Structures are given as structure tokens and as C-alpha cells.
Amino acid sequence: MPSDFILDFDRVRRLGFPEVVLAAGKDTAQIVAIVRQLARENDVLVTRLTRDAWDELSREAMPGHADYDERSRTLVVRVGKSNRFVPGDVAIVTAGTADVDVAEEARRTLEYLGVTSRVIADVGVAGVVRLLGKLDEIERADIVIAVAGMEGALFSVIGGLVGKPILCVPTSRGYGANFEGLASLLSALSSCANGVVAVNIDSGYGAAMAAYRILSKGPKTWQKPRESAGSASRPRSTSTARRPASTGARRKRS
Amino acid sequence: MPSDFILDFDRVRRLGFPEVVLAAGKDTAQIVAIVRQLARENDVLVTRLTRDAWDELSREAMPGHADYDERSRTLVVRVGKSNRFVPGDVAIVTAGTADVDVAEEARRTLEYLGVTSRVIADVGVAGVVRLLGKLDEIERADIVIAVAGMEGALFSVIGGLVGKPILCVPTSRGYGANFEGLASLLSALSSCANGVVAVNIDSGYGAAMAAYRILSKGPKTWQKPRESAGSASRPRSTSTARRPASTGARRKRS
Amino acid sequence: MPSDFILDFDRVRRLGFPEVVLAAGKDTAQIVAIVRQLARENDVLVTRLTRDAWDELSREAMPGHADYDERSRTLVVRVGKSNRFVPGDVAIVTAGTADVDVAEEARRTLEYLGVTSRVIADVGVAGVVRLLGKLDEIERADIVIAVAGMEGALFSVIGGLVGKPILCVPTSRGYGANFEGLASLLSALSSCANGVVAVNIDSGYGAAMAAYRILSKGPKTWQKPRESAGSASRPRSTSTARRPASTGARRKRS
Amino acid sequence: MPSDFILDFDRVRRLGFPEVVLAAGKDTAQIVAIVRQLARENDVLVTRLTRDAWDELSREAMPGHADYDERSRTLVVRVGKSNRFVPGDVAIVTAGTADVDVAEEARRTLEYLGVTSRVIADVGVAGVVRLLGKLDEIERADIVIAVAGMEGALFSVIGGLVGKPILCVPTSRGYGANFEGLASLLSALSSCANGVVAVNIDSGYGAAMAAYRILSKGPKTWQKPRESAGSASRPRSTSTARRPASTGARRKRS
């Protein structure tokens, strides 16, 4: 039976990272088929996978070990072919509690890519002292991912305090004149702080990928199958885990 | 000859401040005629009066003493009927040098209304330490007018540090994704800081009037003719005067 | 167990009011945990809490006495540490019956903050005589919060009749060319009335906080624990209560 | 020499009014040629004709008597074939002095069409008492054209006070959040007053045409050539003339 889709297995060689599955807009059958094919070459990351979609999906036989996280709506399917450890680490800073979902999407993506990260939540500028108190910790990171909704003032404040690369993720948190993330997006782009950059609204994934591009220094870091669990070189990833992730049972590959 | 316009002389009694002339959209003849009529009752403030319009206007005989300021594009025509001194003072804080024109419009309007104010320029959040260094001075004011273009992050940072009323004036300074002040306007409205309020883009005038509403506690403060120059009770107004204001000669009333 | 969030207990000292919990975007567990921590220092206000979220939330043990109001979607958790009575009072004026939810959010927030207020509903300009009939009552207040959807003409009419501070809350009431509150928001910002100011669309909360900043004259008004019920100095708050608020039982602090 | 354009001489029979020339986007040669052709059948109205374009145009030989008015940017070329007198009259109400240009475009168009009108200027809602003082005069008209920029609150206030047809002309007067007339346009469309209608931003012409459609009750009112000057049945049109209109000399038809 011929496939509907053309997978881009060359991407690892060309870009240094494999194709990732954006679940939004795809049905269960499509996702399963794509995951299976990709898993022949690498561990697989699926993003924007809702709880309901996962409930339906997890009934299907899937290769390897499936690790679903509801908060970040990400699924990682591990088949023992993970990315090499990438030196350097990322501070993911959020303005408010409600931005944490987006931050977690970034953290989970970085973890999948072999990059160490840590989430520093709730340092929005409504109380800029909270941010100042965390400044040392933030400055020690190689890259800062700043996640903020509402008016996105966090981007400029951090950009004026820290000289490292600042990747801004505007979120759609807020209402009225936030216009679904437009206010925070325009803030990131119009920032008076020099050289801060923006990704799409709510795209923790995009910021993680941008961080990977910086830290990996380009292609040729994705590796041969090896055992991923417990490895000393696996990225350290300080999460803010509140509830256990849904973890499907390990299954045989068909 | 009957007049084209109906002036609102009742406004002082009703609102506590007289009608102000918005020069934009009016021609020289109209402005002169309106100023003359209003000057029978009060000193007169004209806003949004460009240098070119003033050059044309100043050739006409005008009542009293005309004090034009190019930077703020305001004209005050003094006929000895100024507003009473209003207790309280206003800190006008600007993010960048280029916001100073708007700040000056606020300061000149407050001065005309009998309110003390001071401009604290260049404390944008790209270097939040500059703002922190001025915090004591800002906190001492009764009201803060915050003037900022680009992404308007200043609004939230000040709103999170100072408990006084914060009146935000988004400016059209910036380019691209600032979209003529839209970015800073949305920031003011979506601010994560509690209870900051916004006026129209570039409206230093609007913020000054809002400050006056707060400090004057409503109508009945505008007064009988009295000599304004040198009066001990005149508002103190710490400007950032760079060049001498264009000051028309004192003229007889026709 | 370490917390996900950094609370800003310093806010009372710095700004004069405590941190308020915006329920939107937070899950039940997060809200409960934050409320418990904040309740150690002050009574707690939760906003944008839907009926469904409250039904789930109210099953959890909460400190003190929980007073939920569906119409305004606010929850007040009283632990005997309420704000001091703040002198002055606020008139909350609405254009239409459907704007009352937003007005109630303002009224409940003011009540929590110790500020007296009264809702004057249904005085939209489609029949400007209704507004004129209420003018004396409105003028007696120290501050006017004007709540209006559709085209927001109320803002300018009140701003031209009353000399007190006018805080405009554009609402998303209306359809088509109202564009989710954009029409009324632009009206507030472009108002021909002098010195009216705007908060975010539907933000009764924001207007109440702005009123508090004006009346409280800055920090240092939040007080030691004392008994709130029946106190003579508690704010008078004339509501438009239509249905009894959901009131959770008083519970022991854990 | 063949013509570039197809004129719609049938329009009078079909719609009851002749084709009008929109000068914007046409060059001098085009305008002259079109005017000459139309003048064979009717007096001709040209709109959106700037002072500079008129200066260039008036050097060309034109049929009949040319009456240019700079404020409304309209030109009427009279060749003795004017429209019949149309019973009924129109009140053109403006919010501010700067809206008068648009009001004059409406008044001049109505005059050309044989409709009586009067401009009632400067009754914006910043002082709603001015409007109330003019209410009797407004109510006596058969149709009200309301012209307002900024937030356009005038539309709703008049619509709530007067039961006649209300034709709203939003103007681009204002700045910032007026967004070139968008604020006043949305106000007209979202008005809480029942049954007010809108034409395009700054289109005094459009409102006049709509009034003509109502008063003329459809086609068959445009008439045979007759002498227009001094006619007893010519519409009365109370202008706010400030400066004499530019009136080209009468010229022979080529």
C-alpha cells in the first residue's frame, strides 16, 4: 500500500535534526503511520497532540516506548535512537503560571534534542524584583527562552539585563486587547532591547529548535541507535512537573 | 458676522476646565477667531499647532501674550485669567529621548492647568537600572504619566513598582511591527501590572487632562482674572527645555 | 514539595495591594495552592473563575470563607485579613443590561479592596435622557467607571458632563462591526471628551484597580488581620444582586 | 478621436440623478473631456477636486459657468440644466469645526441636486448641551446627516434623540486610535441607537446622495434645461461660507 506522505529522512544529515510530527490537522491513522516510519531511523517527537487525540492514539500499537505529557501536549516515542548530548544549557523563563504549558513544550523538545534546560517560572514584570532575584541563575545559561503573554514586557526587561541570545515566545494568554497573542508578539518584535528575536505565538517548539540550531552549530550531531535511559550524558532538564506524564506501555515494533 | 462655531463656555463650570483648541484640521482664520472668543473668559491653550501653522498664525493680532513651544506644538495665550494652582504633582516618565515631545505636550498642558510636574526622561527598560535609580523620585509624585513607544514595556515595569495612578501614553515612535503606535497601545491595555490605564497614541494632552481630573477633584477650580506671571502659587514645572520657545510679542486685545 | 510559582508577597508594601489570582489559564490544583499561600497574608481575590471551575474548585479544602459570585466570575476568600477602608466612592455606570457582568467584576474588586461603590445600570446614550436623570448621582461620586459595549458613546457623553476621573471599560458586547470590543475600545481612546482613560476590553477588574490607585494615594493601606464581617467601616457597595452568590462553607485553615 | 470612457447618460432616467465626476485618480485632460460631454445633458458636479487640480483645470475652456469651492473640493459647472427642486430639507450636523469640510461636500452636493439643507456645526458630545440646544432645529429637518470624526459618539446621541432618518458620515479627523476614521466608522455601524446608517469615511457626497434617494422617491425628477440663477424654486442652502468660492469666468461651449 503506497503512503500518502513523503518523509524527509535526509533532514538529519542536512539540518542536524529529524522531522518532527505536528499532530494538529492530522488524524490518528496518519500520525501512527508517520511515527512508525520515522521510528525506523530516530526517536520521534510529536507536538500539539491533545489529550483526546492521545487517548485515541495510544490504543494503536506503536514502536518503542511512548511518553506523553498532557501539559505540553507532546509525545516522545523512544526507540533507542536518541540525539547525542549537546553541550550548553537553556533557561526557559516565563512571565506567569499560565505560560508554563508553552514553556514545557520548549523543555520537552530540548530534552528530545539532547539539550539541557531549566524552567524558571513566574518572573513577570508586574513584580520586577522577582526577576532580579533570579537574574544570576538566568545569566548562567547559554541561551534564554522568554515566554510571556499579555503585553510581553518580560522580553525587553530580560533583553536589557542579559547579554546572551534571547528567544522570545509570545503567548496567547490574556484577553481583549491582547488579541490572541498579537500584543505580546508585537512587543517582542518592537522591543527596545537590542537583538532579541521572536518565534510564532505559543511556539515553545520553535524556540527550542532555534536554541538547538545555536548550540548544535549545525548538522551531524544525530546519532546511531544507543540506549537512552539512564545515560550519564543525557541532558539534564529541570522541569516543573506537577502531574505524572501519561506513559504508554512499551510495545514491540510490528 | 455670525460665527461658524459654538463655543462651550459652560465647560469650566461643568467640568472644571475650559475648552482647549485642537489646531489640527482648523485653518488660521478659524483658530484666531476661536482663540479670541475663548480669551474673553480664560487663558487659552492650543494643541497640535505645527511650526508652519504658528508662523502663519503669529502674524495675526492675538489677545494677550502668546507663548509657543515648537517641541510640544502647543501655544498658550495668556490674558491674565489662568487656572488656580492645583495641589499635587505629576512625574512624566519617558522611555526614550524621542518620546520627549509627547512628554512636553503633557507638561505644558499641566502647566496651563495649574498643575506642577517634572519630566524624567530616558528611563526605558532596555536598561532597567536607569529606571530603578529614579524610582524614589517617581514614587514621590502623586501621579505618574508614563510615555513610551516601541513595545511600551515601561508601562508594566512602572506599574509593578509604583502604587500611584499610572497614566500610559503609548507613542508612535518605532517602526515596522510597532505599526504607528499599535504595539505600545496594546501593551498598555494588556499590561500585567494592575490598574494602569491608557490614553490615545501620542496624546500627552489626554494624559495631562486625566491627571487634572484626579488632582482637581472635579469642577469649580477655574478662577477669576488675576495676574499670572511671577505668582508664588504658580505650578512648578521642571522642563527639559532645549531651545527657547517661540514667544510672540504681547499684543493689545482688539 | 517545591512550588511552581513565585508569589509576590512584597506587593502590598510596594504597591499597596496584594497579588490577585487570575484563574484563566490555571488549573484547579494551581489555583488552590496559590490561594492557600496568599491567604497566609491577606484575604484573596480570584478573578475570571468560571462556574465550572468553581464547581470543581469548591470541592477542595480552602482556607477561610469562600464567597463566589457567578455573574462577575469572582471568588473572595476571606481569612480575616481584609484591606482597610479607603475613603471615597465610585460610581459604576453601564450602558446596557448586558454590561452588568463587567460592572459587577469592578464592584466586587472594589469591595475586596475596601472601596465603596454603586452600580448605575442601563443609562446608555440611545436614550440620553436616562443618563441626564442620573447625573446628580453620578457627579457625587469621586470616580466614575463607565462600562459600555457596542459603539461606546457613553464614554464621551459622560466625559463631557462630569469633571471627575472617568475610567472607561469597553466591553465585547455587540456583534459584527463591534469586532469583539474593538469598536468600543477605539471609542474610549479616541474620545472627544478630555482626559478620559481606558482599560482593557471587559476588564472591570482593571478599572477597579485604577480607581484604587487613585483613592488609596499609593501603598501602606493594607492591614493586619482583623474581623471583616459587620465592621462599621466596611465599604458600602450597592450591588444589583439578582441571584444569591454561591457561598462555600467556612472551612478551617489547613 | 474616440473617447477613453463610456458615459452613463441613461443614469438620469434609471436612477433620477446624472453621473457625477470623481476627480481623484483622473488627470486634467480626462476631467475636462468628461465634463464637456456630460454638460450636453445636465449641469455637472465634480468632487474631490483639489485646489491644485482646479488651478490647472480652470485654464481650460469649459462649458457654462464654473463654481469651485475649495473647502468642499467641489466644482459645479452650470449650463442651465439643473435638477428640479426637490421638496424636503436636510440638517447637516457636525461634531467639530474640522468636520465642516466634509459637511460642505454634502451641502454642495445637495444644492446641486436641488435639495435644501443647512449646516449645524460644532455640536459634538464633549458638550452635549450644545447639541440639546439645537435639537428643535434638527428635529424640524426631514433627514439628518451627522458628520463626526474621533470616536463618533454623535451618531448614537442624535440617533437616540431624533426619529428621522440619520445618515452617519464618519470622518478621518483625529489621530492615533482613530486609525484614519476606523474608530468613527465602527461607532456608526455598532451604534446602540436604532436604525442609523453609515456611508464611507469622509463621504459627505455619499450621504447627500442617500438623502436625495429618500427625498426624491426615485427617478424622473431631473429636468429640461432652464435658467438656474435666481430661480424662486432653487433650494435654500444655509452654508457656513468663510471665503468666497473660486468662480471661473463663464465660457462659451466649444
Add this chain to the structure above:
Amino acid sequence: MPSDFILDFDRVRRLGFPEVVLAAGKDTAQIVAIVRQLARENDVLVTRLTRDAWDELSREAMPGHADYDERSRTLVVRVGKSNRFVPGDVAIVTAGTADVDVAEEARRTLEYLGVTSRVIADVGVAGVVRLLGKLDEIERADIVIAVAGMEGALFSVIGGLVGKPILCVPTSRGYGANFEGLASLLSALSSCANGVVAVNIDSGYGAAMAAYRILSKGPKTWQKPRESAGSASRPRSTSTARRPASTGARRKRS
């Protein structure tokens, strides 16, 4: 028990039509209370009343005879105090089948107001010949209400063919670049046809009210109680009734 709302009983005297109840944003209790009060003076019209809201509402005792129509989402409560017959008639022309709901809102409103109307459906310009075939019928009406979604080309075509007043109702029918009615709204406002006017998106009600303002020639047409059913002078209203309207039983007034 005091009421939440201030009803505008003076509206009939002032404007010639009574207050109409916009159900959107009001709950059942509010609607019932308002209807009961208004019904003391006039028959009552309720608009934007969804099927679900009506199902809940119809269980309440209501005065008079309730006539609900799902397609137009309108309810008419008849208590024998209907509007006088208004001479003249209205053609309601729709571009597509899906615009008929909006057309029916106009028709039902006109019927309530005592105005004769007829719906001419499905004459969109994708087949302009259909429109031309109906032209005679349309031209005979005193007023044309044109209802169109998508690109709204109908407005200009009718405006160029018919000399009567043209009231355009842009609808939100369409998708993508229609942007919820924006495309058809801008078409109505930018129309190359002279003097066509627009009401809000989807507002059949607004267009009907505008037509009433034209045909009624202002206030003083609403009348004393009289029997409405079977009256010879009742407006003729040619509907496109497909399914019987939900008609609540006649109930005693409480």
C-alpha cells in the same frame, strides 16, 4: 423589588418607536422582566433570541400572545397595542439562500413596526440575469433592503439599477477572506453606486429600523391599544415561511 434596568418608555414619543429587547447578553429572568414591563405600553419585539433561550423562556408566564420564529430568532409578544399601519413598502432582496435568516429578521421587524415588506431571495450577482428578471418588482418598492454576504457585489449592482433608497446589510456568510462579514461590509461602504448606505453586519433589524425612520417620517405614529389580528390595515408581509413559527399559547397577564 427594585428593577435592575431603566426602561425608556419615552422613546415612542421621542422617536416614534418603542424600545426593542436585544436578547443576546441577557438571561431569561432579565428578558421576562423587561418584556413584562414594556408590554404595559406596547407590543414587544425581542431579537437575537436563540432557540435554546426561547425554550427556556417560553416556560415562563408571559403577557399576551407570544410568536417566536426560529429562523429570524425573533419573538413578538402581542398585547393588542401594535404600531399603526405605515404606508409604503420595502423590498428585501437577498444574494443567497443562506442570507435569508437575516432577511427574515428585517421582515419580522418591519411587520412588528407596521410596515409592509416582501422578501425576494437568491438574486445574487453570480447570475445577474436572475436579478434583472426581478427588477420591476424591486423598483416598485419604496425602499430596498439588500442582504448579501461573501463579496457583497449585490449592493453596487442594485444601487446602479434602482433609484430608491438602498439599505445594505452585509452578512457574515462566506469563509476565509470574507473575515466574518468584513469583505461584504467594506463593499457596502466602498460601493461605486451613489448613495447606498450600510448597517452593521447581519443586522436585518438595523435595516428595518432605518426603513421605518424613512417611511414613518419621524415620531407620533405609535398607537393606542387596538385589536391587531385580522385588521384590514395590517401590513402585508410576504414571507418565505418554510416551517411554522413556534407560537406560544396566549397567556393571561400577571
Add this chain to the structure above:
Amino acid sequence: MPSDFILDFDRVRRLGFPEVVLAAGKDTAQIVAIVRQLARENDVLVTRLTRDAWDELSREAMPGHADYDERSRTLVVRVGKSNRFVPGDVAIVTAGTADVDVAEEARRTLEYLGVTSRVIADVGVAGVVRLLGKLDEIERADIVIAVAGMEGALFSVIGGLVGKPILCVPTSRGYGANFEGLASLLSALSSCANGVVAVNIDSGYGAAMAAYRILSKGPKTWQKPRESAGSASRPRSTSTARRPASTGARRKRS
């Protein structure tokens, strides 16, 4: 019983294709009635018919053989009066798996119109090599329909590589700054590739119709009833069928 709608049976003669039924905004009864009438003259295509609407619809007696496809939301009712085979073929190229629904709407419409087409999925520019690998196949087609969401870069890349007509269908796939298809729409319109054209967002139907206009060379190709199944001249249509289409049983014509 008179009909609510005026069908445009003349369309085949005038344009070369029959009226198609847009299900959105119509209820079941309307759709059935229209389909029955149209089926007297031609096979019938219904678009934007959701699964739920089809489930309700399929219970009604319908003429001929009903072939419903959920993915493209299209229904074809075959009564033996199909379009003539149209020479030429169309390549439908999609950027991502999630764009396939829109592509299938195009393919099904073309099939109904007698045009051969083939879907080439998943050749988005994130891996431009995939596109280059399919270039020969794409170039062999007479027309290219390019379907892309997100940033729509595919339009320009194909437009720069292939000299055939390029019909762009921007899709609403994506989130945040895609703004419901606005980003991809603006990309199609602003493309640096010469002479690519755009249809509405998500309108696979519109692109198919545009392709038909090109290949059919205008009217006079729709034919007399003849047996459609198994015909040698029927268009070849290479689908990407994943699941069997819902196919209603053949029914007698009433």
C-alpha cells in the same frame, strides 16, 4: 408550493458549468430541495457538507446515486448527466499532510467537472528536495494547483520553477501568526514569482473551478445525459484515498 430559491439553470449555457450547492448556511430541507431540482438537468455537486449534515441528509430520499466523501466534505449526486471529458490535466500539490483535505476538495470538484487530476502531497519547502524530486511530474501537468498553509512559501518556489498556470490555495493550517490563513494568503498575493494567482483561503473548490475555466475554454461543454460509470473518457483522478467514501445507496428519483 412555491420555492424559496431561484435556480440558475441557464448557467451551463452561459458559463459552461452548472450551479453547485454550497451546503454551509443551508439546512437539510433546503439542500434536498435544491439538489432535487438541479438533478433534473445535471449531476449535482454539494460542497462544505459536514459529516453531521450528511448523516442527516442521507436519510432523505435523493435522486440518483449519492457519493459522499468526508475528507473533502463533498457530495456528488449522479443522475447520469455528467460533464463531458475535458482534455488536459491538473497537478494538485500540497505542502503538508494537513492540507490534503483542501486538495481533495479540488480533486473531487475537478472529477465532477470531467477534468483529470492527481494529488502530489507533502512537498513543502521545509525540505525543498522533496519538491525537486517531484518536479518532472508537476511540470507535465497543464495546470498546477498549489495548496499550502503556514507561510505559503510553496507558492513562490513552484512559481519560480514551473512555467504553467499556478493556482494558489492558501489554507488556514497553522496557528498564531498564521491568523487563520492570512499569512499564506498574503504570501500568495505578494509572491515574488511572476503571475501566480490566488483563490480564497481553504477554497480547493475555487481553484478547481478556475482550472476548469482555463481547460474548458469557456461554455458549451456540459452534456446530455449519458451513462457515467466505467466510461472510457471519464477523467482519471489519482486520489490519495485513505478511507472508503460514504456512499449512499442508489435511489429512485421521486
Add this chain to the structure above:
Amino acid sequence: MPSDFILDFDRVRRLGFPEVVLAAGKDTAQIVAIVRQLARENDVLVTRLTRDAWDELSREAMPGHADYDERSRTLVVRVGKSNRFVPGDVAIVTAGTADVDVAEEARRTLEYLGVTSRVIADVGVAGVVRLLGKLDEIERADIVIAVAGMEGALFSVIGGLVGKPILCVPTSRGYGANFEGLASLLSALSSCANGVVAVNIDSGYGAAMAAYRILSKGPKTWQKPRESAGSASRPRSTSTARRPASTGARRKRS
């Protein structure tokens, strides 16, 4: 001296047409250098070249014969290497006189490409009879380019009357709610007529290129140098020439 730019000489082979020079954003030196290089292979077309830019440019030595047209802002540099005659012809239909500039850009581009065309001006729908009178002429063309500003109703009317490919060019003609061409652009995209397509606002060039893609049936039609003037097979192009084009003298190649 190395060049700043990389020319795409392969474009003729790949796409069937050579690179065209967009003058906007380039300075005189750049344009001259590019034209010289391109002229080695083909006649050259320059678009968006203002009168002022041409005045400066024409002083430079240029290859071949330069033919500048102010109305369309196009320059054709003929070096005897013109495109082959392409069979088929295009009707360029405009709504108003002011759209003719855009129509002429299309006509001149088609002429350069070897395609026959004719401009049919001034058939806007404000008088749909004018359009109907020209219908036979329009239907005889192989492709229709429809050029319209304001509300763009022309697109749908023509699309409903003519079965040939309809390429819509929305223009920025109009004011206010036209929003610089947005209204007409949305009309083209939301058209109720089936299968009409749109190019960018004011892009007569884009429509011409799209027509060329259709008529040329892809690459391999651009030819060897041959004498272009007076050739029997040169496209017939019925212009609306009002003033002689600026024609630079023939110059030697440097």
C-alpha cells in the same frame, strides 16, 4: 568590477519568460546595469518606473530602443530579441477611468510578451448596462483581466456572465473603507462567482503574467533575436493611448 546581483538567465528556458526589472527600490545605476546585462539575451521590460526615475535614467546610455510609457510606468528596451507571437487574446476590462493606469500596465506587459490584448474601460457596475453592452466583445477574448477598485463588484458580475478565465486585479482606487485596496481585494477573493482568481493590489503586471502562463502553455516560446518592428506576427494591442509615450532615442550599446 564584480556585479551586485545575480541575474536569472535560465528563466526563459525554465519558465518561458525572461526576468523583468521591478524598478521600485532600485537606484538608477542598478537599473541601468541590470538592463544592460539582460539586454544581451532578450528585450527588457522595466515596471514601476516613475516619471522622475525615467528622467534620470534616460540620460544614461542604454542598449537598443527605449520606449517609456508614463501612464503604466513601464519601460520596454527593444534590442531585436522579442518574444514569439503567442496565439490567443486578452480582454482587459476596467471599472473606472482611474483604473486605466493599472490596465495599461497589464496591456504593455502582454505586448512585451507577444500577447494580443484590448482595453475595455469604464464598464463598472454602477451602470451595469454599460457592461452588458460590451459583453459580446468580452466573451470573444480567451482570457479576461478585470481591473477594479472601490468595492470590486465588477469581478463577480463578470465572473457570473463569462465562462472564460477571469483574472482579477483589485486596485487601490477609492478612499476610506477601501483601505488602500483591501476592500476590492477581499471582494475578488470572496467572490460568489465560481473560479475567479486574484493577483496583488494594483498588479496589472501580475495579471498579464498569469495570462501569459495560460496562453503560452509553459516554457520554450522565447526566441532568437529578430527584428520586432512592423512584424506581421506582432501582437495586436488596442490601447487607449492618450498621450505619446516618452521614447528615448536609439542608442549604441557601450
Add this chain to the structure above:
Amino acid sequence: MPSDFILDFDRVRRLGFPEVVLAAGKDTAQIVAIVRQLARENDVLVTRLTRDAWDELSREAMPGHADYDERSRTLVVRVGKSNRFVPGDVAIVTAGTADVDVAEEARRTLEYLGVTSRVIADVGVAGVVRLLGKLDEIERADIVIAVAGMEGALFSVIGGLVGKPILCVPTSRGYGANFEGLASLLSALSSCANGVVAVNIDSGYGAAMAAYRILSKGPKTWQKPRESAGSASRPRSTSTARRPASTGARRKRS
């Protein structure tokens, strides 16, 4: 004389780069004063300085050696205190000739910061082969700055081919549906390529600063005064110099 502005001399220590002067919105006197103060500590960069502003400015005595470049609108004032050489290099890739001004702003900023860069112009996707031919050169860089207007397809194509950090600069080049850079901005943000990031429209400066943040790895690279000219470690910067930069004479420091 007290200064109007507060300079941020601490920025080098905190962020690793000094304050840069944005000329837009500042007058000559302000710019000169700021430059003089900043020049006490570092070489100074001024951006967005128009030719006219420079002509006025260059008459003033300035410290050190002033190097103005019209194309990029940048001024560098060298006082022998340049930034340390920063290892790594940047490829600045532009889609069209008209994007080169923005690219040059990036290049000049990088040069000032001590970073090696090279401009690779005219590799837009209208001829993707041009880009493929330059791919090796692009891939060798450590960072890619992609500059593109119109639809910005270049961002996604490069992002899909190159694994290094991709900094996108959307430009306002284009017209109509480009909406002053909005189309290319949305393309950068919605890109299907993983991890590309965006700066503000036309902000070559912003992209350069972002590149510096990545290559410099944070603060502590700005150095003590030393002679900058001819230094072996100065960045290599391959420009596309077309005309000699305006270079003011060396002046004494006052």
C-alpha cells in the same frame, strides 16, 4: 548645563555591547550631544540617520573619525575604542536587489561590533537555483541572516536547507498585499522550517545584534582603547559597496 538624557554606560559590562544611537526621532543637537558623551567610552554607532540629517550633522564638530554610509543610513564614529574581534562569521543573504539596504545595515552593525560577515545578494526563490548555487557558501557561515520582502519565502527555503541559526529580517519591500512588510513578517513567524526566528521589519540592525549575542557568548568582550585601523584582527566584511561612503574629516575631540 544639565543633560536631557541618561546614558547607559553600564551596558557594555552588563550586556557586552555599548548603547547605540537610533537617530530617528532625535534632532541634530541631541544626536551630537549623545555621540560626544558615548565617544568618551567607545566607538559609536548611529543608525537610521538619513542623508539629510547627516548633511546637517556633519557640520558639527564631532569626536574622532566619522564614517557615514548612505545606503545603510549608518554612521560610525571611531575614537580608537572599538570592540574586540569576535570569532565566527555571518552570511547575510538577500532575496532581491532592493533588500540590500537592510542587509547593509546588518553588515555595518556587525563590522562595528567586531564580527566578520558577507552579503550574498539576489538569491530569492523566484529562481531557487540561484540559491542552491550559493548553498555551500551559506552553509560555511556560523549564522545566516536572511533578508526578504514581498512574501518572504526565502526564510523557509533557507531554513529547510541549512542547519545553522537563521535570523529572518522581513522587509517592507513590495506593495499592495505586502502591507508594509506584514506579509513577509507573518511568513517568517509562520515558517514551516523549524526554529527560524524573526526580528522587526527592516531591522538589519536587530538581526546583527542577535548574531552578536550568539557569537559573543555574552558580555565582557568590549575593550580598552586601541588603534582600530589596519588591525589584523579586525573583522573581514565583504560588502557590496556601490558608491563611496560619505566620510567626514577627522576632527579633534572638543
